[in-house]
Amino acid sequence: MSVVHVAVDAHNLARDDRGIGRYARAVLSRAVHHPGYRWTFVVRDLIPKRAAVARALGADEVRVARRIPRDADVVWFPWNGTFLRTDVPAVATVHDAAPFAFPARDARLRATEQNPFLATANTARRILVQSRFTADEVERWLGVDAARIVVTPLAVDAVFSPAHRTSRAREDTASEQAVTSDLATAEPQLPSEVRGKKYVLHVGAHDERKNTGTLIDAFARAFPDGDVALAFTRKPPSLPRGGIVVDARDDAALAALYRGAALVAVPSTYEGFGFPLLEAMACGTATLAARAGSLPEVGGDAAAWVGEAHDLDAWAHSLRSLLDDDAARADLAARGLARAAEFSWERCTAQTLAVLGEVAALP
Numbered sequence: 001m002s003v004v005h006v007a008v009d010a011h012n013l014a015r016d017d018r019g020i021g022r023y024a025r026a027v028l029s030r031a032v033h034h035p036g037y038r039w040t041f042v043v044r045d046l047i048p049k050r051a052a053v054a055r056a057l058g059a060d061e062v063r064v065a066r067r068i069p070r071d072a073d074v075v076w077f078p079w080n081g082t083f084l085r086t087d088v089p090a091v092a093t094v095h096d097a098a099p100f101a102f103p104a105r106d107a108r109l110r111a112t113e114q115n116p117f118l119a120t121a122n123t124a125r126r127i128l129v130q131s132r133f134t135a136d137e138v139e140r141w142l143g144v145d146a147a148r149i150v151v152t153p154l155a156v157d158a159v160f161s162p163a164h165r166t167s168r169a170r171e172d173t174a175s176e177q178a179v180t181s182d183l184a185t186a187e188p189q190l191p192s193e194v195r196g197k198k199y200v201l202h203v204g205a206h207d208e209r210k211n212t213g214t215l216i217d218a219f220a221r222a223f224p225d226g227d228v229a230l231a232f233t234r235k236p237p238s239l240p241r242g243g244i245v246v247d248a249r250d251d252a253a254l255a256a257l258y259r260g261a262a263l264v265a266v267p268s269t270y271e272g273f274g275f276p277l278l279e280a281m282a283c284g285t286a287t288l289a290a291r292a293g294s295l296p297e298v299g300g301d302a303a304a305w306v307g308e309a310h311d312l313d314a315w316a317h318s319l320r321s322l323l324d325d326d327a328a329r330a331d332l333a334a335r336g337l338a339r340a341a342e343f344s345w346e347r348c349t350a351q352t353l354a355v356l357g358e359v360a361a362l363p
Contacts, residue, residue: 003038004360007072009083010041010064014052016079019275020095023130023154024078029057030349037353040069042084073360076352081116082123089359092120093128096272100141102208117142125359128352130154130273131294137272152351153297154273155343159251162259162284162337188260189253190231191244198323199229199244201261203254203279206236209270211290211309216240218315228323231257258283263322263329266295269309274298278343281336286329288318302339304332 013024032039040063041053050064068075068086077083077092099113120127121142127149129135135149190199200219206212212232219230219240226242233248248254258264264280266289274295280287281302289295290309299305304322306314322329 003036004357005038005040005069005071005073006356006360007040007042007065007068007075007088009075009077009079010053011044011083012079013041013043014049014056019273020079022157022275023093023095025056026155026157026345027078027349027352029059030345031353032057032059032062034353037356039063040065040072042066042068042075074356076356077120077124079116082119083116089362090124091126091128091355091359092124094120094134094138094142094272095130096134096270097137097141098209098270098272101137101270124148125362126150126355128152128355131297133294133297134272150351150355152348152355153343154275154278154348155345156275156279156282156340157251157345159255160258160279160282161255162282188246188256190229190246190260194229194231194242194244197227197229197242198262199231199260200263200265200319200323201231201233201257201280201285202236202265202267203233203248203257203276205234209268211267211269212236214310214312214315215265215267216243218312218319219243221312221316222319222323228262231261233257254279255283258285261285263288263319265319266290266303267306267309267315268293268295271295277303278340282340284333284337286322286332287336288322298343299336300339302332302335304328 042065050062053064054062068084068088072088075086075088075090080095082092104110104113121144127138127144129138129149129151130153132151135151138144138149139146202215204210216238223242228242230240230243231246233246235245246257248257258280264285264287266277268290269292271293277287277289277295277298287303289299289303289305291305291307292309304318306318308314
């Protein structure tokens with residue numbers, strides 16, 4: 001087989017602003033240029049919007065269809081499960097098993113959330129995951145044999161870098177100043193009442209497994225006077241004194257928020273990978289995270305850890321001690337940069353293409 005014809009479930013490719021969408025676009029924008037593969041992007045629009053898919057991938061031209069072509073050699077489902085019926089050999093990406101670890105109470109909603117995973121378990125020749133933790137979850141909840149699971153760690157886009165560390169960050173320590181003194185500044189967009197303050201940053205949603213409530217309560221204990229700000233990119237259920245919501249309108253704005261933060265907190269109890277942790281490290285910012293889910297695989301020895309995700313005292317102590325210790329944060333930031341450099345979209349893409357080619361060649 002000289003050229004592998006891959007059909008991709010692309011129904012959400014141009015619209016998904018979550019980590020899943022970021023992953024699919026990052027891999028596919030690189031994969032479409034490989035000479036050993038040709039691509040058909042399957043969308044569900046009545047009139048397929050070829051231009052939107054092409055823009056999402058930074059490509060001049062793409063082939064778009066409403067159905068999986070009969071001559072496809074393999075089909076890839078990047079969206080946390082299998083959503084189309086097909087006789088074409090399939091590969092699916094499972095980002096986590098949250099619908100099973102945290103099942104919805106309503107039976108109808110539970111079935112809606114779990115069925116794509118069950119379809120993957122029943123039909124996919126190979127299942128891609130981004131961490132050893134998720135591989136174990138797929139085995140546990142879906143009963144999938146380990147031989148069908150391939151770990152393909154993710155990475156971050158180039159915008160998440162320390163190239164524009166903010167002036168505030170440069171003032172924190174002499175060692176940081178030495179590293180960043182020649183770099184241009186890009187100030188994060190913060191409300192006027194907290195400008196000039198150190199801030200702790202939380203990025204992402206606030207569902208049960210994100211454990212935001214523990215962070216909020218611990219922050220209130222650590223900084224009762226509001227001398228440090230706690231910034232969220234999405235509005236949480238409640239805000240402590242010093243809490244703010246900031247607008248990360250695009251990746252550049254989000255990267256500026258990471259760079260300006262004194263510390264990025266990731267209190268999640270369950271993550272299939274953990275983009276905020278890796279993005280923060282790639283931006284040269286110190287991180288504090290719960291030792292849970294896949295986060296230790298991402299952070300290694302480059303993050304500060306809270307051993308029990310719901311331990312308020314441990315979170316409060318760690319927040320206060322790190323915000324008071326510029327040298328410790330500078331050390332974490334330096335180790336984080338080295339750690340983040342170990343993750344590569346090129347490697348993730350190569351691993352994905354290898355699996356697609358392998359499944360296409362299976363009898």
